[in-house]
Amino acid sequence: MNHKHNRLLALQVANRAATRAYRIDATANEATIYLYDVIGYDWWTDGGITALQFAADLNALRGVGTIHLRFNSPGGDVFDGRAICAALDAHPARKVGHVDGWAASAASFILMHCDEVEITEGAMIMIHNGWTMAAGDNRVMSETAGLLQKIDGAIQDDYMRRVNVDRDQVVAWMNAETWFTAAEAVEHGFADRVAGGDGATARAGWNVAAYANAPAAQVAPEPKVETTDEPEPKPAAEAEHAHRVRRLALATLIPA
Secondary structure (H helix, E strand, O other): OOHHHOHHHHHHHHOOOOOOEEEEEEOOOEEEEEEEOOEOOEOOOOEOEOHHHHHHHHHOOOOOOEEEEEEEEOOEOHHHHHHHHHHHHHOOOEEEEEEEEEEEOHHHHHHOOOOEEEEEOOOEEEEOOOOOOOOOOHHHHHHHHHHHHHHHHHHHHHHHOOOOOOHHHHHHHHHHOEEEOHHHHHHHOOOOEEEOOOHHHHHOOOOOOOOOOOOHHHOOOOOOOOOOOOOOOOOHHHHHHHHHHHHHHHHOOOOO
């Protein structure tokens, strides 16, 4: 299996050793949730921020008036992201989003469900179309393409909650896989203001080489993975784990 041609798994493979954090610091009136991880379950690390865990944790903060969500995430599963959005919308607290490093892919549309958004100088927001994998005949592929169009439409709706441009521009940005600096994010309405700090330092924790247009200065060296269709022998446990991932990916839509 060639991971260079499979961006969904390549994103997870490249970040197996990344420093991650998902935690909540709370007082009686305020809480901070750190979203410094992949959105959804990460099969390569048995980690990630699942919607089930997030919703349960968020519901436990019912008495809190303000929730700060701090983002440094390369993205992840679109459906976990959608469920996280629903949980945020249902919570009565004021939600303030802080882009500390990356708010890429699924993390970027979750960000749109905050009441206020600030982005650190040097941090970035990235938007793109959904990804998936499918196997089957022309009917399966046509159905998959149709489903992806619906998913992309829902993601466009997320961005339209905040941006100051028309939908055609959002579609063009998603088609192109567009990366926004802090100033550009504020200019186009993805964020309300630029905050102090060093977002470039925060984003250095993630390898985003799996994305086609990742800023060159922010792409860490890729880990050594198989580059041909004939993989090198692996320890039995790792080989079985990779096999499980491939089976799941072929059976399930998992856009990043």
